[in-house]
Amino acid sequence: MKNEIGVIFLVTSVFTSFLLGYSLPPLLETGMIGGRGQVKPAVVEPQIDEQLEEYYRKLLEQN
Amino acid sequence: MDDQMKKNRLWAYVIIGTLALISAGTYAYNEYYIYLSVYLWFGLIYGMCLQYGRFCFASAFRDLFAVGVPRMVVGIMIATVLFAFVGAFVTASGLSTFHPAPTSFHAVVAGFIFGIGMVFAGGCASGSLYKTGEGSGSALLVILSISVSQAIFADIGGWTNKLVPNSWRESALSKGLPESIRVEDGWLDQYLAGYVWDQPVTTFAKMSGWSNESLMGAFLGNLVIGVIVPAAVLLIVVYLVWSRKSYMRKNLGRDQPAPTFADDLAGFWAMITANKRTAIAGLVLGIAAGMHMFVIQGLRVKFGVKNAGTLLERMGFDFGISVNGTVFDPGYWYVTTQEAQWVGWTIQKLGGENMDNIYFGFVNGIPNPAINPADWMSIALIGGAAVMALLSNEFKLKRPTLELATWALIGGALMGIGSRLGLGCNVGAFFVRVSQGDPSGWLFGLGMIGGAYIGVKVFNWWTERRMARQFEASGI
Numbered sequence: 001m002k003n004e005i006g007v008i009f010l011v012t013s014v015f016t017s018f019l020l021g022y023s024l025p026p027l028l029e030t031g032m033i034g035g036r037g038q039v040k041p042a043v044v045e046p047q048i049d050e051q052l053e054e055y056y057r058k059l060l061e062q063n
Numbered sequence: 064m065d066d067q068m069k070k071n072r073l074w075a076y077v078i079i080g081t082l083a084l085i086s087a088g089t090y091a092y093n094e095y096y097i098y099l100s101v102y103l104w105f106g107l108i109y110g111m112c113l114q115y116g117r118f119c120f121a122s123a124f125r126d127l128f129a130v131g132v133p134r135m136v137v138g139i140m141i142a143t144v145l146f147a148f149v150g151a152f153v154t155a156s157g158l159s160t161f162h163p164a165p166t167s168f169h170a171v172v173a174g175f176i177f178g179i180g181m182v183f184a185g186g187c188a189s190g191s192l193y194k195t196g197e198g199s200g201s202a203l204l205v206i207l208s209i210s211v212s213q214a215i216f217a218d219i220g221g222w223t224n225k226l227v228p229n230s231w232r233e234s235a236l237s238k239g240l241p242e243s244i245r246v247e248d249g250w251l252d253q254y255l256a257g258y259v260w261d262q263p264v265t266t267f268a269k270m271s272g273w274s275n276e277s278l279m280g281a282f283l284g285n286l287v288i289g290v291i292v293p294a295a296v297l298l299i300v301v302y303l304v305w306s307r308k309s310y311m312r313k314n315l316g317r318d319q320p321a322p323t324f325a326d327d328l329a330g331f332w333a334m335i336t337a338n339k340r341t342a343i344a345g346l347v348l349g350i351a352a353g354m355h356m357f358v359i360q361g362l363r364v365k366f367g368v369k370n371a372g373t374l375l376e377r378m379g380f381d382f383g384i385s386v387n388g389t390v391f392d393p394g395y396w397y398v399t400t401q402e403a404q405w406v407g408w409t410i411q412k413l414g415g416e417n418m419d420n421i422y423f424g425f426v427n428g429i430p431n432p433a434i435n436p437a438d439w440m441s442i443a444l445i446g447g448a449a450v451m452a453l454l455s456n457e458f459k460l461k462r463p464t465l466e467l468a469t470w471a472l473i474g475g476a477l478m479g480i481g482s483r484l485g486l487g488c489n490v491g492a493f494f495v496r497v498s499q500g501d502p503s504g505w506l507f508g509l510g511m512i513g514g515a516y517i518g519v520k521v522f523n524w525w526t527e528r529r530m531a532r533q534f535e536a537s538g539i
Contacts, residue, residue, distance in 0.1 A: 004072050004454050008111075011079050015086060015104045020354065022097060023361025030364055032157060 071453040078446045078453075082107060095374045098362050099439045105355040106440030109348060109396055110196055110447025114457075116142065116344020119190025120489045121181040124515035129523060133305045138338030139494075140294050140301075142345020147290040147498035149349035153356050154499065155281035160356045160394030163501040164486050165262035170506035173485025173492070177478050177507075178514020181489065182522055184208075184474025185467070188398040188488035191475075192441065196448025201463035201471045206402060208475025209482065213403035214410060216251060216483050217422035223250035231257030241386050245419045251483060252421045259486070266500040275500070285500025293505060298335065302327075306334045349498070352396050359394040371436045372428060383408060383418075383429040391427035391437050397491045399482040401437035404429050422483070481514075 027033040086103060089096035112118065116138065123135035153159045164170070181187040184205045186194050191209070194202035227250055235246045235257035246252045268275045268284030275281060310330035311322050322330075336342075368374055371392040372384045384390055391400045407417045407429040418424040432438045452458040463471060478488065485492040485507050493511060496504025 004075060008075065008079055008450055008454070011083060012104065012107060012111075015083065015100070016108070016354070019097070019101055019104060019358050023101075023358040023365065025361075026365035027158070027357075027361045032360070032364065 068456060071456060071458060074458075075450045075453040078450050079107075082443060082446060093378055095366065095378050098359075098366070098371055098374055099434065099436050101355065101358050101362065102436045102440035103443045105351055105358075105396070106443030107447040107450075108351045109440070110193060110444035110449075111451045112344040112348045112351070112447075113189055113193035113444070114196060114448040114451040116341040116348075118142070118193065118341060118344055118348075120187040120493075120511070121185060121190055121515070124178070124512065125182055125519055125522075127301075127305060128516050128519040131305050133301045133334065134338045135341060136301060137298060137334055138341025138345070140298055141335060141338075141342040142348065143494060143498055144290055144294050145342065145346040146349035146352065146494065147286050147500075149346075149353040150498045150500075151281040151286040153353040154275050154285065155278055156357075157276045158357050158360045159275070159499070160359055161495070161499045161501075163264050163266050163499070164492070164496060164503045165259050165264050166501070166503040166506065167259075167262040168506070169259060169262070170485050170492070170503045171510035171513075173481050173483075174507035174510025174512075175481075175514040175517075176510075177481025177485060177488065177492075178511035178516075179518040179521070180474045180477025180479075180481055180514075181511075182474070182515050182518030183470050184478060185470065188478060188482070189490050189494075192398065192444050193448035196445040196450075197452040198449075198458050198460040199463075200461055201467045204463060204468055204471040205475040205478070208472045209399060209479040209488075210402040210406045212476040212479030213399060213483050214406035214417065216480050217403060217407070218417055218420045219250055220248040224248060224253070226250060227253045227257070234258070234261060240421070240425060243386060243419060244421060244425050246421065249420050254484070255421050265502065267502060268500055270502070281500075289500035289502070290498060299331070302331050302334050306330065310334070348396070352495070356395050363394075372430075375430060375434060378434070380430065380434055382431060383411065385418075385423070385428040386425055389426065389428060390430050390435065393437065393491075395495060396440075397437060397487070397495070398441065399479070399488045399491060400427055401435060401441050403427075403479070403483075404435060405432050405438065408432060408435075485510075 024033070082103060086100040090100060117135065118139070119135070120139065123139050126132040126134065127136045150159070150161075154161070181190075184191065186199075186202050186205055188209060191202040191205040195206060224247075231253045232247065235253045235255075238246070238256045238260070240246045240256060244252070246256055266275055266280075266285055267289030268277070268280030271280070271284040271288060273280030273284050275285065307322075307327070307330055310333060311326065314330070315322055315326065363369060366374060370389040372387075372389040375381070375384060375390060376388070391397075391404060393400075404423070404427060407423050408431060411417045411429055417429055423429050449458060482488045482492070487493075487496070487507070489511065492507040493504050497508060498504075
């Protein structure tokens with residue numbers, strides 16, 4: 001059983017390590033790690049697009 | 064190795080291989096899918112931890128109140144402290160994705176309803192997920208019941224509007240929500256916008272005069288004052304009421320007239336270290352949840368978004384995205400909202416209207432479950448629990464009896480209602496909030512303990528009554 005658990009842990013570790021490595025550079029570049037937030041990251045606020053606006057307009061009319 | 068074990072091993076590899084393929088394949092198709100893969104892999108880890116640590120609040124309180132065994136409750140408390148310790152590091156680094164909830168008496172009421180429900184159902188929200196991974200049909204019914212009851216409760220209007228106090232209605236209408244949300248029609252909408260949103264949002268750090276991200280705030284305010292001190296008080300109460308007597312009976316010398324302080328310390332330590340599995344699971348859960356926040360924050364910065372809704376729109380999925388352009392994307396471990404979304408999405412697809420309420424339409428959305436980030440977490444969580452159960456030979460498909468199914472549906476429905484009133488379950492409203500220094504988590508926990516106590520009493524009464532009838536019928 002130990003071998004099987006070991007394989008599962010290995011696969012999980014490989015993927016999570018990749019994810020950690022993938023997310024680290026943006027945090028370093030923006031100074032969120034190591035720079036105490038000197039640079040503010042450019043963030044796109046969630047926005048409603050025209051199609052969605054149309055959908056809600058129709059929904060309102062139906063009601 | 065017998066045939067069954069070989070089959071189990073094969074199935075465990077199939078599960079992990081499927082998740083790996085999904086993760087790699089979707090990433091190759093579109094880079095943005097990596098955001099969903101974060102939820103997938105951390106969900107897998109949560110599932111493995113839950114199954115290994117038997118992390119079920121319902122079992123814990125049933126053991127405590129029904130038979131006086133505090134092992135699991137103590138394990139969960141220790142796990143909470145360990146999770147809080149990791150949480151303090153993440154908060155102090157400024158990478159936390161956690162948002163505290165409004166704090167008021169509503170959390171106690173919500174926790175009370177949730178507590179009764181989890182005892183009736185035989186599993187809390189997290190417990191039902193890992194037990195489903197172990198093959199329990201009853202646990203699967205609990206999940207279905209939680210999901211359906213939440214989706215219905217989130218949208219219920221009509222006659223229930225008459226039960227809404229005028230002050231809530233007026234306050235909700237004054238919030239200036241989009242007209243499509245129809246805040247005037249829906250009990251939960253008016254409860255949320257008219258009452259809950261008006262309650263203070265704080266943390267123990269802020270109450271002590273520090274910011275959450277400061278070292279003093281994260282470690283002294285949120286960790287020590289907010290978690291360690293109250294947890295220690297609770298553990299002392301548990302020791303004095305449930306553990307001390309049996310420990311002294313076993314360990315006190317015959318010639319010793321009364322226990323000394325050293326005996327009590329030894330007894331307290333023995334109680335704390337009795338359930339290592341749950342404590343270890345809690346520590347790994349804490350580390351994983353901290354890493355989960357870290358990775359999500361990194362990807363949000365990389366892709367320049369605040370919420371996965373923007374990514375889904377970029378990938379061409381606009382169905383079920385909230386009026387704010389958001390979907391449910393907590394950035395950490397959460398259980399119940401994604402369960403409600405499955406049903407919300409299905410109702411919407413079947414022609415119902417579920418986007419005119421605050422819960423779905425304004426905040427969380429109801430995206431297709433196949434591309435819902437938090438759904439990836441729950442599915443992988445069940446997979447992770449199944450992997451551990453298979454490899455430890457604890458997996459077994461179990462069909463529920465009619466009686467168990469009835470309790471599962473009633474308990475699940477109560478948990479669903481409690482979750483929506485408290486904005487979370489035993490994980491989102493208690494475990495995560497408490498460990499991040501949010502006082503509303505303790506209020507939910509107090510209610511949950513009270514509800515679990517009443518639930519155990521009702522359940523015992525029902526069982527004794529049924530047994531008495533059976534004895535009567537058989538003439539014993």
